[in-house]
Amino acid sequence: MDQRPRLSDVAARVGVSPASVSLVLRGAPGPSSETRERVLAAAAELGYRADRTASLLARRRRHLLGVLLDVRNPFHAELAEEIHIEADRAGYEVVLSTLTRDRDEPRALETLLDFRCEALILLGPDAADDDLGRLAAQVPCVVVGRMARGVDVDVVRPADDVGVDAALAHLIGLGHTRIAFVDGGRGAVAAARRRGYRRAMRRAGLPAEVQPGDHTEQGGVRVGRDLAARGDLPTAIVASNDRLAVGLMDAFVRTGIDVPGRVSVVGYDDSTLAHLAHIDLTSVNQDAPAQARQAVRAAVSRLDEGRTRPSEIVLVPHLVVRGSTAPPPD
Template sequence: MSKHVTIRTVARLAGTSPSTVSAAFNPGSRISPITREKIINAADQLGWRPDRRASALRKNTNSVIGMIYEVSRPFQSSLVDSVYAAAAKHDLEVVLAGGTEHHSELACLRLLLAERCRGLIVTGSSLANRYLEEAGRIIPTLTLARYSSAHNVDSVYSDPVEGERMAVQHLYELGHRHIFHIGGVKRSMAPEREKGYLSAMSDSGLIDLAHVLQCGDDTEAGVRGADLLTTGDHLPTAVTCYNDAVASGVILRLRQYGFRIPQDISVVGYNDLTIAANPAFSLTTIRQDGYLLADKALELLAARLSSDPLAPSKEKTEIAVESHLVVRSSTGPVPEK
């Protein structure tokens, strides 16, 4: 089939006008079902479909932004609906690009730039700053629920230092002093949360008791973390975890070893995903408000799009959103000796 097929080619084959062809591909347009079917059949025969983004660009009304997220990461996936809802308030459409084992975040970035999106939201963690900066030179770019030091990329995230401070303070008030942290290695916001934990331990006069175990960001990482906790010389009375998935793995493994939660060890998660409220875990956790994060992100991105988005004078903007402590039954008073 010729690659020069256009809307006029379809109109000639269907015996209609180009405007009628356009209407046939717009839901709700007032054309007869018979005419619509004839046009769609002609388009199918020619292998043609309308290019929505090209049309929007011609009209200078392109309202499409791209979002990169990691499909296997529950919190990132939970942000998708929040972004959809926030984008609708600004009459923006969202095109998703999901990073997987066989489709990298860099591939997602290249795809969305090729789609000529007007703006970009990145929630993943593997894109290096140089790629984010390259994207930022082309379209307004923003990282959501992660911090980026890229000089031309905005960031909206929950304050990790404050989040870990709340977790450690909660445990401190329950009498705990021997508190460990299971970190997410190089995952999104992992270094910042570790920094928050160490800062909170220092502020509580416990820095000499602070200990970080680098394990990862999934349930298996929590299992490994629990193995390390139980093989050390001194078992802590409490542990804060990189996220809820890690915390659930810690609880599952500790129960296998015969430990009671929280009577023997208290466990705190992070994110407050669905698993945290599951009665099997009932996790005390730090809640990130996905809808608030998305609202702030889309307000900022929409403002960039309404002005000169790539002006040299544009200053990087960082917005740290409050997080909240959610207390459930995975934490309790320090066990009596």
């Protein structure tokens, strides 16, 4: 027979209702400071410990983590796979909700909320910080890949300035002095990488040259065609992500511009695209497994351990050098 003290035993000792004891033990508002002290003292005297299994059943825990991702982004696919692995280890299931050509962030987030996910892991969201804060008021949120300031969300991100610095240091070390940057558009991740490029070029005493783009292969193709048509090519280009870099390389191949003989190209993400032998892209690696581990741990610590203060984990990326970069042409 189970002789462990129960919530009702603590309540009887103090002379309050079991509901009041529950509020105190969960740290919820309501009971006075005097009642809190008496309840905690009685719980300690009786050796009361919460029955976690009963608590989970009473709360009808779903153990679902919702993940927002862009289905067209190969790096997001890698992150999602790693999140599944880590979530499974923690005893959670994963629900994916994707961005597509005609499915935006608000709609994708609605789906996750409709599934009553206990926490959300958002991969590179474009939502403003205030919008993220409003979402976090409904459900714990972990933002992966970008900053979020002044709101109650957890953040796991790479040090993008370090990643861009590594790409530029590699190209400058090869002898390049005219290095352009293909922008990733209006998103928060793209903005961080653009700022990192401008800062690094200033430090190196080199002129910045930002080519407007977006985060897609098609955006890279457009920039590549435009540069080829003008005939005024930089000797090296850093792209805001691998998708842009692959689009650039495709445009250059089709117009007879040799990579890396005429133009060196560096991507960012070190996605599966970069590893393909016919692409062989030098790219900044963000350590997808580590980002996934930290994101799941942040969500689980909110849900299982009751952590309430937001956290930020910043991981240091590194450059993986492949065949798309070489010294500038003579």
